[in-house]
Amino acid sequence: MRIRKSRAARAVVVTLAMGLAVTSCASDRDEGGKGEAGDTFIFGAAGDPGSLDPALASDGETFRVTRQAFEALIEHEPGGSQLVGGLAESWEGSEDGTEWTFKLRKDVEFHDGEKLTAEAVCKNYDHWFNWSGTYQNSAVSYYWQTIMGGFKKNEDKETPEANYVSCTAEDELTPVIKVKEATANLPGGFSLQALAIHSPKAIDAYAKEEAKGEGDAITYPKYSQEAGTVAGTGPFKISKWNKGNKEITLERFDDYWGKKAGVEKLVFRTLDTEEGRRQALQAGDIHGYDLVAPADVKTLEKDGFQVPTRDVFNIFYLGFNQENNKLLKKKEVREAIAHAIDRDNIVETQLPEGGVKASQFMPDTVAGYSGDVKVYEQDVEKSKELLADAGEKNPTLDFCYPTEVTRPYMPAPADMFELMKTDLQKAGFKVKPRAMKWNPDYLDSVQNGKCSLYLMGWTGDFNDGYNFIGTWFGGYDKQWGFKDDKVFDAMKAASSEPDAEKRTELYKKANEVIMDFLPGLPISSSPPSIAFAKDVNPPKVSPLTQENFAEVSFK
Template identity: 30%
Template structure:
């Protein structure tokens, strides 16, 4: 369940899942195949030096409150994101914007301090949706999308209604969408089988295995492009010691996690970029599962009998909780006793993400369509990021800055391969898997797709 309805000021991925592409839209958006296309922008040009992006907006686009979404509205929307008082989770995404111009009513121009090949993909993220600069979007969201907010009862349901003023003919096909928040996976399945719901989003993999071949039910699945990690607080002993982080890496068995938590619906990863992208470099070979080597490293670090720690898990994500439980058992085999502490999502965001008040945690990082924004947490822009406050690498800083500025695709891939190696070698985090998204829908629901971003696009979904 979302803690807020504003994806620009809250890092909860579930907000994007429910509202991105449905209620909120971007200048450009991504297709299920990963290509970018114009959404609010009908066309755009990029200057030869890569510093000026000019967007030509569609005619007749309105916000849900009836206000026009023109060049000035887009400008005000991004000025809101640039304002430190707004409190966006990733200000570094927009730090190169030095000016936003509106030479014509439907033309908006972004001037950048430096060439940024990731700028266009960044504009397709939930962080960059175009909104009015006024109002409380957390409670009363206003966008330009095919659906608008009809009702939100926290703890129960979120209802979207068809936008009658939507600018694309025949979209959406559904008159109403009701999201129900059912935390228990077995109850989700029972609701689907009873006909109480038409679709279960992110079905538990153990239940998907039982549904295969069931008449009247269809399964849609594919890589989530999510990097699931065991995040390590490198600012706290003993995890400030590389040997301890390496021992944890050797202790974790990815294959066992995928077998018992994902039921085979997952792909092992060794870096902070998902394997379904062109930039992924397989680094799983650096730390294969080796409990004996883990014990040796712990002894070298001064912990021959192991030590105790706390594994903080977000209770609203059963998948991460189950992963954490398996990891705790794996760590115990090498002498690390990990006490599990379950917290609600607002507490996780405040204590773990904002304050770095934790030792170990399990969470997922969605793909950002480009390695530059995906890896900012390891670079010079975010020394305060929750998993690297006690670690830094000047070599990595230099390479990340270079990769973010280069336009040559081959050179970027080479640079980001080295970046992934440095991050993996230093065991900044333990990289676990890219889980597969599993949608279970009743027969007659058409138009569902798995996207490379964490979202559920219902704009072209139909139901008989």
């Protein structure tokens, strides 16, 4: 998951407190999946979450946690990208794509005892639609703005026009959501964690608190920073967030409508380095971790650990912000950067087997990938010539990169930054490094246009080309800081086309327009690995990195 509108994750081994690292056997559980009181699965996370309310987030580490507690109207099949029923057993769109009718499951209960109804669903959507103040900041309401546009009353001229119209309860279990215009973001957008459904009682509590601040200095509301208020319908409920120990604890929700979770407790503990996570798994202090370093896969497998690899469904890119640095408004300078970077070297030295160099802002596993985009191979001399043509000699660029994080598309941010910095210096650029903690400093800075160059990427939320290129290039975005009618018009044509086959062809044309304009440089796509202990029955791994930890149990 993923950053946009803004269109818009360390080398000390942490030993967990006694009582957390446990073992168990199959006889400890009955057929319904209920384990003993000490039945705890511990997962080593790569970064801290930003919020317990997924509607306020746009990053994968937050969603990894909230996905276990909150459910959306539509979900993805386990281990795949096919849309299936979530809180809604079924759904149907009108022929013109502006009206969506959902049939909710019966007898679904929220963690606080409230019942799932059509009115509860509408209360969520109307709550988001009526956000004001700091909630309208694109770094806070990124996904709402990406999927539904703006708000009932926009407070900033740069906020997109609202596409959301209304949500009405046709009967107790039939909510109907209307939008102004058809969009390629639906129905996929209904599967997003940021649009997962919260308890009506919780929504009332949320409304009493406010987010504050602006730019890269945002204070999130208290309810989103400590357990106790947020309430979803998922197989786990959030019971504790110990920020000092970088640990979140979830407990099994025994009134869950579906199959009960296979463990009593689920703990996410942030371990800042890949080495720290690997050593913690090897020592038995955790039972799993994500984003295994390519060099560690075979070692772990040889020692008996389980290391499944996901299918490729992401993109890693070097972003340019043309408002932050006027040099980047010159196409020759952008092309000089593109020709300076040795992407083959990055793929060969930094990515696991199966990693590939990118030619555009989506992997070739997504419909709409084009074989006719403009290609920018490494050519240092050409890079220097382009700078000369632009009238620039040894231009200086600030280059932001994140710390305390590993992402599916970016296994080692600092190492990847160093390779690119060296490439740029060889071509005549002066590079000013700016290292920032991933969450919230780096994310907020990138989303609010505070970085000239930056490293970022995207793991698809759902399988439609617009979820990649439409994420960034459907209109003005602070993250990129440019306005170009050719790019925006190409994206609008694709987004508003209801026919899937025609839309795919329009995505191809849009990719060609985007890569000619060159708003940034696509670097690579990577198949990330995830590791589990020997005694774990792991969940189905997801190309969208949307693993459901309720599927976990111990052997």
